[in-house]
Amino acid sequence: MLLEKVINKIVIQSEYKDFVDKYIDQILTEFKGKIHSIYMCGSIPKGTAKPFKSDADFTIVCVNPKDIDYERLSNIKDRLLKEYPVVTKIDTIICSIDDVLSKPNEWGFWVKIICVCIYGHDVGEKVPPLIISPEFILDLNTETKEEVDRIHTLLSNASDHTMKTRYIKGYSKRLIRALYSLVLEDTGVWQDDIIKMKNAILNYCEIDSALVDYLYACYLVSNNVLVEEFLGIADEVYSYFENALNTMAASRTSFG
Missing domain, CATH: 1.20.120 (Four Helix Bundle (Hemerythrin (Met), subunit A))
Structure with a gap:
């Protein structure tokens, strides 16, 4: 039995569109040339987020995660939380392209099944179909x-x-x-x-x-x-x- 993607269509509510666009812009500006793709999961890309109650979950895929300085990332988060109080919290996971492709049942599952790509080329498309089995679990x-x-x-x-x-x-x-x-x-x-x-x-x-x-x-x-x-x-x-x-x-x- 194959696992299907959790979110098949991105439906970001109007309250969050500017926030998501600004997050992408600031990440790309701060880490110019080091970002391969950006993903979201959870209620915001599903269109079910509740203003002032829902948080934002991002995943950044890059060649080398060490290129992404967490202090600079934290500064972006702090600025956006002040500007967009509609969001309660911002979480960002960072992984490499190699993580996604070499660990299909771990990082590959996360990017291919749980997340949706909001910027760049979706590396999850290169992950082979995931079959539910004891090995996978x-x-x-x-x-x-x-x-x-x-x-x-x-x-x-x-x-x-x-x-x-x-x-x-x-x-x-x-x-x-x-x-x-x-x-x-x-x-x-x-x-x-x-x-x-x-x-x-x-x-x-x-x-x-x-x-x-x-x-x-x-x-x-x-x-x-x-x-x-x-x-x-x-x-x-x-x-x-x-x-x-x-x-x-x-x-x-x-x-x-």
Whole structure:
């Protein structure tokens, strides 16, 4: 079964068009000649963004990610957030052309399936069709442990309430996405709608439904969540996820 692209048509609402155009212009000006292509994912390119509630998610593909200075990138973000308060947050991921083409089940999946190209030539078109299989799911989660460990540490050490709230929301979403990846063979499609992800997990995963409901509730409203309690639940969820991946890997080895 082949994975289909999440967003087939770019439908940017009028409230965000100037913002997106200015982001592209400033990135190209700041990093002249170093940008191969720019992509978006999430609610803004889908046309479902909510003013003053939705954030903006960009991905920059270049020959050498080291050419993109994060401090200069951060300055662009700060300027645009002041100019366009309709956007709550700007996230930018940077990867190389080689990442996309040499890691089709990781970076290739991200660019080809999750994102849409808003500038340049879409390198995702060069990624071969992605077949849903245990091998794909295992490859897709190659860096999940590293990502989870990183955000776990950030949340554990955060002292600012705003940052705690942001990390809890992000951590919840990351774990829900990880759990959803386990049921891809059942659903046959990658969802980027968080409630559809949650429902599919509840339908196909054997995990305690209370854990999934807790994560979803934290994703929706994270400002009053107790950090210590959340981390305990997050660890329990990740333990389930890790065991499921290990079982999948062992099964693949025994039959391969």
